[in-house]
Amino acid sequence: MTNSLSAILKANLTRRPETIAAQSVSGIEPHSGAVSPPLYLTTTYARDEAYLPRLKENYQRNGTPNLWAVEETIAALEKGAAALAFSSGMAAVTTLTETLPLGAHVVSQKTMYYGVRAWLQELAAKGRISLTLVEASDPAAISAALTPATALVWIETPVNPTWDVIDIAAAAAAAHKVGAMLVVDATSLGAVACNPLTLGADMVFHSATKFFNGHSDVLAGVLVTRAVDERWKEIARLRTALGNPLPPFECWLLLRGLRTLFVRFRAASDNAMAIARHFSNHPKVERVLHPGLATQNGHATAKRQMTGGYGAMMSLLLKTDFKGAQGFCTRLKVIAPATSLGGVESLAEHRKTVEGPTSTLPDNLVRLSIGIENVNDLVADIEQALAGL
Secondary structure, three states, X not given: OOHHHHHHHHHHOOOOHHHHHHXXXXXXXXXXXXXXXXXXXXXXXXOOOOOOXXXXXXXXXXXXXXXXXXXXXXXXXXXXXXXXXXXXXHHHHHHHHOOOOOOEEEEEEOOOXXXXXXXXXXXHHOOXXXXXXXXXXXXOHHHHHOOOOEEEEEEEOOOOOXXXXXXXXXXXHHHHHOOOEEEEEXXXXXXXXXOHHHHOOOEEEEOOOOOOOOOOOOOOEEEEEOOOOHHHHHHHHXXXXXXXXXXXXXXXXXXXXXXXXXXXXXXXXXXXXXXXXHHOOOOOEEEEEOOOOOOOOOHHHHHHHOOOOOOOEEEEEEXXXXXXXXXXXXXXXXXXXXXXXXXXXXXXXXXXXXXXXXXXXXXXXXXXXXXOOOHHHHHHHHHHHHOOX
16 A cells, blocks of 8 residues: 555544554654654754754654654543643643642642642642642532632542542533633543543543553653643643653653553453452442442442443452551452552552551552453452451
């Protein structure tokens, strides 16, 4: 097939999300025909004969072909106008909050990823922002917390690690009534279960370390925007000034991970659903927390909002105490007692230990990130660990 015919077919064919992820937006490299995108490790790029940049940028801190491939692919998967990839999830968060005006009011959740919550609390303690934390699983709580000074509403859904589900469209409508921006931490949705921008969110955040990468070997963060406005341009400018775009090798690894995103996410999601059902009435489990269960807070919203599956994240409230929950994690043989989530391997974490003395989580909560192993092996491992309680 000639290059011109290939281009015509590519332009006329609808490329669905699974195809975009598997091939990336850039597709086959046109100069060499390489199916796997080349890795560009150079920090600088020579100008052409007219002393003009050959690419969009000519220095690594400003952007690279590997960075653009990742950003274009993720923007397409999230149905956004543009994406920015950062050297970590927290690098993305701190760059975004740097664009808030001094004294801006922020509304967020009492229960959420503790690193973001701690950062917002630090900004509030310094007088940089004012902060209201709410029980976001209460549909009315966000609206009640909003004021004319609210500039940012930050929500995480499903909520880590309780996995309650927040109505994104309702949160967006409430935020927009007071002129605030809604940002959704959609890390556990993986751009497969749901696309928050289509429900009214202004930006989506991902710890790309997790499901996007999927192999526990890349630290990365991503923001995706619904519109390229002045705030977005300021975030891009700050990323360059702070020197925290995602480096080329990490971009290359992330793009490689994205190629299997849909098959990984769906396999892990199916495993998690099976495990949640199996242990729902277990004599040593007080409660299973998972969006796919009818007993979960926000399950009706999840059924409507999470059209691509209920995800691979869940938590167990064990019939034990702090030490017993820790011991459960260390008795696991197949599931690793480790921090993080979204990899091909299953992980267990006693979240209160990790969050430390300021944690408000129950002593008996164990978070599970379910991977793509054989589900019977995972069930048997949890069973044998529970037997020691």
